[in-house]
Amino acid sequence: MKKVVLAADLGGTNLRIAAVDETGQLLRLVKKPIPSEVSPRNLMEQIGEMAEECCLPEVAAKRSFSAVAFTAPAPVAKDFDGVLTKLPNIPSLVGMNLKAELEKLFDLPVTIENDATAAGIGENWIGASKGIENAICVTLGTGIGGGIIVNGEPIRGKDGIGGEVGHICVEPEGFSCGCGSHGCVEQYASATALVRSARDRGMRIETAKDVYDAFKAGNGMADAVFRSMGRHLGIMLAGLVNALNPEMLVICGGVTQGWDAFASHTEAEIRNRAYAVGAERAKLVRGLLGDNAGIIGAARSAFLSMK
Amino acid sequence: MKKVVLAADLGGTNLRIAAVDETGQLLRLVKKPIPSEVSPRNLMEQIGEMAEECCLPEVAAKRSFSAVAFTAPAPVAKDFDGVLTKLPNIPSLVGMNLKAELEKLFDLPVTIENDATAAGIGENWIGASKGIENAICVTLGTGIGGGIIVNGEPIRGKDGIGGEVGHICVEPEGFSCGCGSHGCVEQYASATALVRSARDRGMRIETAKDVYDAFKAGNGMADAVFRSMGRHLGIMLAGLVNALNPEMLVICGGVTQGWDAFASHTEAEIRNRAYAVGAERAKLVRGLLGDNAGIIGAARSAFLSMK
Numbered sequence: 143m144k145k146v147v148l149a150a151d152l153g154g155t156n157l158r159i160a161a162v163d164e165t166g167q168l169l170r171l172v173k174k175p176i177p178s179e180v181s182p183r184n185l186m187e188q189i190g191e192m193a194e195e196c197c198l199p200e201v202a203a204k205r206s207f208s209a210v211a212f213t214a215p216a217p218v219a220k221d222f223d224g225v226l227t228k229l230p231n232i233p234s235l236v237g238m239n240l241k242a243e244l245e246k247l248f249d250l251p252v253t254i255e256n257d258a259t260a261a262g263i264g265e266n267w268i269g270a271s272k273g274i275e276n277a278i279c280v281t282l283g284t285g286i287g288g289g290i291i292v293n294g295e296p297i298r299g300k301d302g303i304g305g306e307v308g309h310i311c312v313e314p315e316g317f318s319c320g321c322g323s324h325g326c327v328e329q330y331a332s333a334t335a336l337v338r339s340a341r342d343r344g345m346r347i348e349t350a351k352d353v354y355d356a357f358k359a360g361n362g363m364a365d366a367v368f369r370s371m372g373r374h375l376g377i378m379l380a381g382l383v384n385a386l387n388p389e390m391l392v393i394c395g396g397v398t399q400g401w402d403a404f405a406s407h408t409e410a411e412i413r414n415r416a417y418a419v420g421a422e423r424a425k426l427v428r429g430l431l432g433d434n435a436g437i438i439g440a441a442r443s444a445f446l447s448m449k
Numbered sequence: 450m451k452k453v454v455l456a457a458d459l460g461g462t463n464l465r466i467a468a469v470d471e472t473g474q475l476l477r478l479v480k481k482p483i484p485s486e487v488s489p490r491n492l493m494e495q496i497g498e499m500a501e502e503c504c505l506p507e508v509a510a511k512r513s514f515s516a517v518a519f520t521a522p523a524p525v526a527k528d529f530d531g532v533l534t535k536l537p538n539i540p541s542l543v544g545m546n547l548k549a550e551l552e553k554l555f556d557l558p559v560t561i562e563n564d565a566t567a568a569g570i571g572e573n574w575i576g577a578s579k580g581i582e583n584a585i586c587v588t589l590g591t592g593i594g595g596g597i598i599v600n601g602e603p604i605r606g607k608d609g610i611g612g613e614v615g616h617i618c619v620e621p622e623g624f625s626c627g628c629g630s631h632g633c634v635e636q637y638a639s640a641t642a643l644v645r646s647a648r649d650r651g652m653r654i655e656t657a658k659d660v661y662d663a664f665k666a667g668n669g670m671a672d673a674v675f676r677s678m679g680r681h682l683g684i685m686l687a688g689l690v691n692a693l694n695p696e697m698l699v700i701c702g703g704v705t706q707g708w709d710a711f712a713s714h715t716e717a718e719i720r721n722r723a724y725a726v727g728a729e730r731a732k733l734v735r736g737l738l739g740d741n742a743g744i745i746g747a748a749r750s751a752f753l754s755m756k
């Protein structure tokens with residue numbers, strides 16, 4: 143019988159739980175909002191209920207899962223002990239020993255990954271960079287995250303904050319960033335940045351989608367917004383191309399819906415800045431797994447840890 | 450009997466050949482200038498002669514070496530076939546199959562590494578970052594090179610240009626760089642950059658050492674030169690700290706002679722820019738192996754390839 147893991151993706155607003163098989167297929171997926179300031183106890187109850195909904199005929203009961211895979215927007219180092227130390231979007235869970243709680247609830251081995259790292263692992267397993275030894279996955283959403291694969295292994299870093307490419311500087315004297323620095327690429331190439339950049343140009347828009355709609359309608363200001371956004375993303379990626387010489391740059395997240403508005407500017411900036419051989423090598427592509435990249439990547443880590 | 454490798458470091462002006470044992474000790478070292486536009490044939494003759502001088506009582510003849518280790522300022526990928534494709538400082542050797550020539554001359558296994566990568570490996574073996582799993586080694590000389598160790602492995606990249614941290618952008622609209630980009634950190638934190646920066650401020654100096662002497666004599670302009678240099682190095686390193694979350698940043702090369710003039714500014718910039726936990730983790734230190742880091746690192750790679 144094929145092994146199946148119970149994989150969960152804890153985001154700032156939703157909890158998603160899925161049954162994932164050894165080929166990365168989602169056999170069932172349940173998604174529910176989590177209350178703001180959710181307590182550890184309520185979270186565990188919700189996980190338990192949603193896990194029941196994920197039970198499949200072929201895995202009869204939750205004990206038939208081989209393992210639990212979890213991804214959260216928190217630092218996860220190689221020697222991670224399971225305690226959530228930093229969780230900007232869900233502060234009510236800080237201090238919780240997620241690993242211990244999951245082990246108690248399911249009586250199964252538990253693997254936890256950072257969400258952006260998991261997305262990189264997922265895309266590297268069955269997505270855009272499938273099987274590629276050196277790939278950088280950048281998620282452009284409200285903020286910017288990254289999952290870096292080098293020599294076939296994810297870079298977690300000593301404290302589990304490896305891959306935080308959203309806070310690489312692209313304008314030394316630029317906008318202040320929530321991380322405490324200024325000029326971070328997150329301030330220039332996230333959905334949030336698109337909205338600010340458009341408003342700064344006098345556009346009356348609400349969302350990044352509005353900017354894209356204006357771009358599609360031929361609005362020159364919207365074009366300038368995406369040009370600047372794409373260029374700053376390219377400055378950051380060119381640096382990583384020189385440092386890591388990857389074969390692929392995978393761009394994920396909601397902002398990729400504006401791909402035709404920015405990708406060519408990003409490519410041009412990488413070509414203008416990175417070593418020619420590196421720029422030519424690093425193919426810029428969109429992620430293939432959408433919102434499921436993280437949950438699939440977490441499942442992959444769980445399967446690997448069983449071997 | 451202890452194994453000993455014959456290790457060579459080919460630079461732009463000198464060839465250095467050493468007998469290196471399994472603990473990284475240099476048992477004998479010979480250094481000679483190489484003629485500009487040296488031909489492959491002359492290079493091999495010179496290597497052969499210098500190898501004879503490196504023969505030790507305990508390794509009687511050159512055939513007693515266990516392997517040959519070589520480092521050169523050229524791209525070396527994991528699947529490197531031995532042909533020097535890009536060698537900006539020694540163009541007369543481009544196209545030479547260095548690996549095949551060395552195998553023919555010595556009838557021994559041959560390992561080749563990029564020079565900056567080898568320096569990173571050397572410092573990680575017996576130097577400043579000894580045994581550390583995630584470390585970034587930056588060599589500040591005429592230019593800037595880098596050797597990155599992640600998860601205990603050097604990052605060579607698909608085309609062997611991994612670690613080219615000298616061409617990470619720190620000023621989007623900054624000085625033009627020989628690499629074709631502009632605003633690269635090499636234009637702000639190398640020995641060459643120190644001289645230009647000092648002259649741009651009106652100082653009448655010839656070398657980076659002169660700027661440092663002026664700093665030591667209390668010259669305010671020299672202080673400003675090093676402050677700017679240290680700050681730009683810090684911008685670049687802060688980005689790598691966020692991306693890779695390393696435990697140590699090892700600074701090597703001639704410019705480290707001015708350590709007390711710039712290191713505190715570099716540290717401050719990393720603290721101001723990188724995630725707090727990452728900035729605190731990444732200890733900024735000077736390399737311990739000096740000019741021998743590369744030759745020792747090349748030897749390390751040769752020993753590892755024997756296992």
